Amino acid sequence: MRIAVGVTGASGAIYGYTLIKALYDLGIEVHAVYTDMGLKVLEYECGHSIEVIQKYATVYDNADLFAPLASGSFKMNGMVVVPCSMHTLGALAGASGRDLLTRAADVTLKEGRKLVVVPRETPMTPIHLENMLKLARSGVVVMPAAPGFYHKPATVDDIVAFMAGKILDIFDIEHALFKRWGN
Ligand SMILES: Cc1cc2nc3c(=O)[nH]c(=O)nc-3n(C[C@H](O)[C@H](O)[C@H](O)COP(=O)(O)O)c2cc1C
Numbered sequence: 100m101r102i103a104v105g106v107t108g109a110s111g112a113i114y115g116y117t118l119i120k121a122l123y124d125l126g127i128e129v130h131a132v133y134t135d136m137g138l139k140v141l142e143y144e145c146g147h148s149i150e151v152i153q154k155y156a157t158v159y160d161n162a163d164l165f166a167p168l169a170s171g172s173f174k175m176n177g178m179v180v181v182p183c184s185m186h187t188l189g190a191l192a193g194a195s196g197r198d199l200l201t202r203a204a205d206v207t208l209k210e211g212r213k214l215v216v217v218p219r220e221t222p223m224t225p226i227h228l229e230n231m232l233k234l235a236r237s238g239v240v241v242m243p244a245a246p247g248f249y250h251k252p253a254t255v256d257d258i259v260a261f262m263a264g265k266i267l268d269i270f271d272i273e274h275a276l277f278k279r280w281g282n
Pocket residue numbers: 106107108109110111134135136137140143183184185186187188219220
């Protein structure tokens with residue numbers, strides 16, 4: 100499998116990092132693109148530079164519209180934008196394609212592949228909600244960063260792993276990131 104991960108400057112860089120590492124650990128090919136603010140928030144919240152991400156993924160420059168992810172002919176199983184800022188959410192809803200992240204997401208949709216968007220903001224305005232509705236109506240899986248607590252997380256890592264696991268579930272990828280209800 101081959102999955103693209105786009106990471107923006109919303110809070111929750113650890114969600115992107117955890118997903119990328121989980122995919123890598125499961126033997127899945129990961130192609131990652133960070134926005135400029137995504138890189139800054141990764142450094143600020145996690146203390147990681149992009150070199151850490153490069154251990155687990157092929158990382159592209161967001162300005163590089165010649166990169167493989169910019170074309171539908173580059174086969175992918177899908178893409179996840181996590182965490183997704185309200186800025187990028189608006190760009191996705193407008194099919195902007197002005198940088199690699201938004202172009203790759205637009206390509207994912209037009210090719211009929213799975214696109215998962217994990218918005219992070221609170222509270223939300225009607226503009227944010229309308230953008231999410233627009234995407235959901237186009238077949239995007241909108242999965243707000245709203246982890247559950249019914250699996251009784253003991254650590255922040257457990258909370259984050261829950262979200263990463265819910266994303267993997269969308270792609271039907273087996274994982275052990277959280278304990279399932281009823282198991
Ligand atoms: C520490 C930090 C946390 C932020 N958290 C959020 C957030 O949770 N949601 C959001 O929409 N924007 C958040 N922002 C603002 C975005 O980074 C800003 O809107 C930026 O333009 C997003 O650009 P991008 O979508 O290209 O990454 C945050 C900024 C900083 C510095």
